[in-house]
Amino acid sequence: MPDILNAVVDISHHNGNVNLVKAKADGILGVIQKATQGQSGKDPKFKTNRTKANDAGLMFGAYHFATGSDGIKQAQHFLDVVETLDDTLLVLDFEPNPTGPSMNLEEARAFVLHVKEQTGRFPGLYSGHFIKQLLGNNKDDVLGQCWFWLAQYATTAVVPANWETWTMWQYTDGAFGPMPHEVNGIGLCDRDKFNGTEGQLKKLWLTP
Numbered sequence: 503m504p505d506i507l508n509a510v511v512d513i514s515h516h517n518g519n520v521n522l523v524k525a526k527a528d529g530i531l532g533v534i535q536k537a538t539q540g541q542s543g544k545d546p547k548f549k550t551n552r553t554k555a556n557d558a559g560l561m562f563g564a565y566h567f568a569t570g571s572d573g574i575k576q577a578q579h580f581l582d583v584v585e586t587l588d589d590t591l592l593v594l595d596f597e598p599n600p601t602g603p604s605m606n607l608e609e610a611r612a613f614v615l616h617v618k619e620q621t622g623r624f625p626g627l628y629s630g631h632f633i634k635q636l637l638g639n640n641k642d643d644v645l646g647q648c649w650f651w652l653a654q655y656a657t658t659a660v661v662p663a664n665w666e667t668w669t670m671w672q673y674t675d676g677a678f679g680p681m682p683h684e685v686n687g688i689g690l691c692d693r694d695k696f697n698g699t700e701g702q703l704k705k706l707w708l709t710p
Contacts, residue, residue, distance in 0.1 A: 507699070508682075509530055509703070510696055511694065512694060514535065525688055527686065530685055531560065532562070532591070532703065533561070535548055535552065537564040561707045564592060567595045567597075569602055569603060569604070572609070577617050578620075581620055587621055589707070594614060607642065607645070611644040614644060626648055627645055637663070651669060652671045655674055
């Protein structure tokens with residue numbers, strides 16, 4: 503059986519005042535925090551939670567919530583806010599936008615290519631039914647170069663044809679999906695499995 507770690511959480515300001523020292527003691531190794539949304543939105547907890555993660559000795563990541571607008575401008579806004587890119591895992595959150603237009607495939611390609619151009623690495627792509635609806639069984643050569651973070655609250659992972667497997671799997675949002683739903687110091691939250699060992703997780707996270 504392959505190694506699977508249940509050791510990552512993703513959070514935003516909606517999670518309130520988190521205690522990441524307690525989260526680390528509960529087995530968490532990495533935290534992925536919302537940084538930005540669209541071309542100008544910023545998560546008010548980004549800097550605070552980055553400091554908390556660093557102080558707790560946790561690996562830290564940042565994600566951008568996509569909207570339907572210029573992908574390059576969104577990517578640059580994301581990189582400007584994240585600022586310190588060393589040891590920071592970067593992710594595009596590609597899902598339907600409940601408050602306005604949603605990002606399309608062309609905008610997503612522009613986003614990930616700009617991140618690659620500026621950082622030397624493709625970001626992760628977080629998505630679930632949205633990418634499955636848009637791609638179906640088709641392949642996308644650009645997005646396929648991103649490691650895939652599946653959003654699916656179920657006991658079995660169904661990966662789009664564009665990727666051989668999932669790298670991370672958000673299996674619960676703290677309400678739906680398999681247990682456990684909680685993390686000490688955070689409470690009910692998005693929890694994520696990693697498809698590999700702790701060493702492989704660190705390599706994904708820390709490879710420049």
